Amino acid sequence: MATVTLLTDAELSPEAAEVFAEIRAARGTEYVNDFWRALAHDPATLRATWDRLSAVMAPGALDPLVKEMVYLAVSTANGCAYCVHSHTTAAKAKGMDTAMHGELLAVIGMAMQTNGLVTALGVAPDAAFQVTRSD
Amino acid sequence: MATVTLLTDAELSPEAAEVFAEIRAARGTEYVNDFWRALAHDPATLRATWDRLSAVMAPGALDPLVKEMVYLAVSTANGCAYCVHSHTTAAKAKGMDTAMHGELLAVIGMAMQTNGLVTALGVAPDAAFQVTRSD
């Protein structure tokens, strides 16, 4: 089920093939997951997405596992089943164990709950939460 | 702006007052933010929310700052302005500096973008992402 075909390696444009080679090199596996095979119909967006994803998810002020868990949290709130599955797999590969997974889900559930309560209560942000020039 | 009044300390039921005392003790400040003042109309939900929040956000397999950032990510995806403001404030209080904040937002933005691309492409999760009994 998809709105476009999943391109095989043989069907890739040269530009897309180049991105696939980078994905394989970065991940150390021949396997390229179906999101990229669907996105490859548009080599420009494939390139832009891969380049930006690589930059954003690289180690920095936050470690890669924290970034994966944040990615998974956003994907959950947006109801993206594919993203939930792919980023759970990625987070486990980066060290998320059962206890961490459980706590992550508990935080997501708690946030969803209070997001709903706050919205239904219609409360405006406290003045204390406002950032001022002197911060 | 709210759909209920924000209760003053004098207007709290004894059950709500007890929760407020716990919030103040846990946070080491007299200040109780407006979400709790709105929620206090329903002491049972106030109690359940505070108890569960305290348990979920406590140090565990994930550290409290990571939990705050995940909370902020979910609140962003759900479009809860109040929650975004309150949990940004909380995350800063727990050590999120400008660089971490910037990376967090970059990950959130990236996740939102690929959530949209994946959903529009209609791709089903790869078999490789499926968890099996032997995992």
Next chain:
Amino acid sequence: MATVTLLTDAELSPEAAEVFAEIRAARGTEYVNDFWRALAHDPATLRATWDRLSAVMAPGALDPLVKEMVYLAVSTANGCAYCVHSHTTAAKAKGMDTAMHGELLAVIGMAMQTNGLVTALGVAPDAAFQVTRSD
């Protein structure tokens, strides 16, 4: 703050004025809230929305208060602050008291929470939930 002006009665087209008259008659008040004043720039959508809203919210197999509470629940999940405020007001006018309001919010919060947990767990609907021809 709005993306269009809020039309005064004097600025309404004849078609829009007719709808405003029906809103006033149905509600027994001269007051017409700002949503309709913004929507009045497009008399066809104003007419279609009012007609359908009147039909959908009328007493039927479900009573009007239940419908208002469902409307409020959907508006909360969608993060529509205006709708949350207008339908909380409407629900109170139809009899929602503090206890009912509190329970409604507790259910909304609970649903938000388990929506998040289920999505993050990636569980497919049980076969037992499937409707079959013989149902």
Next chain:
Amino acid sequence: MATVTLLTDAELSPEAAEVFAEIRAARGTEYVNDFWRALAHDPATLRATWDRLSAVMAPGALDPLVKEMVYLAVSTANGCAYCVHSHTTAAKAKGMDTAMHGELLAVIGMAMQTNGLVTALGVAPDAAFQVTRSD
């Protein structure tokens, strides 16, 4: 398809088994649906979710069927297919017939539509919807 395995009864921890026993007793059936089998990897969240769900969905100022319909409405707006299926099943079991189901969906659809219109029009909540101290 799931991001964790679905635990069999034999795989449950003692804490999880105790919750399963309570689910079975409360529902009067041996059948425990897959959400709980996935959640059982984290006995603390399983316990907290079941306890709070039981309290929130119990008869009170709102009757259980109304609560199920509100739950279904939120789950629909959040796009949670599992929750839509499980709570439609539950609502039918509590008395939701075809006419009620049809009206419920009509209200959900109407709310979704006006949520979108209001958001696109950018209208701020009327002063008339504001709650004041004297309310």
Next chain:
Amino acid sequence: MATVTLLTDAELSPEAAEVFAEIRAARGTEYVNDFWRALAHDPATLRATWDRLSAVMAPGALDPLVKEMVYLAVSTANGCAYCVHSHTTAAKAKGMDTAMHGELLAVIGMAMQTNGLVTALGVAPDAAFQVTRSD
């Protein structure tokens, strides 16, 4: 998988059969997709949905292909897999080629990303974006 059965032509009420005849005439095909077969349990909502959809999607100030792409964009943001599939099919039938599809998805992804960034930054709309009476 559905929460109601998909009605066959033989199971339709006379009112629903009339709508199905109009769908077939308007689309020039005998095929009626499953959404309508599920919705047909409630002939009043079936009728209202079809009538409004026909009016809204007709050629006007915007051409039908633009409308389909907007429909697809909204369906993507709401995470409605069925709608994404049906409106991608419809957009292709109305002339959306691979290049247009690619650009559409790139815009959707970009919007999702900046929606997230703006929400996390908590920025209020600029005064310059406000509509005034003199506009």
Next chain:
Amino acid sequence: MATVTLLTDAELSPEAAEVFAEIRAARGTEYVNDFWRALAHDPATLRATWDRLSAVMAPGALDPLVKEMVYLAVSTANGCAYCVHSHTTAAKAKGMDTAMHGELLAVIGMAMQTNGLVTALGVAPDAAFQVTRSD
């Protein structure tokens, strides 16, 4: 109200100042809206967002006004008030008149409504909507 300060021109880093110069040149105005002033705390994301936005929104297989309307549609579904205001302004600047705005909102509202109905009905995409290799 924001979670970061809005940087003045004097507070910009050299990298951010360069992006601001490009925004001003591309738009032919000295005015830089507040989203960019908030984002400027993270010059890398500022640069990446501006570069990608410029590429995605440029004339191509779809014209810039269509792209603005799609952007507005996504922003509406995601409930981003800032984005709704900024992209309505932008769409008007690119030629969206009152009739087009009205039709755009009608399509958004219709899509929201059927997104809700389809999700609540739980219908799976028809086989007829599936893309196959031979497409």
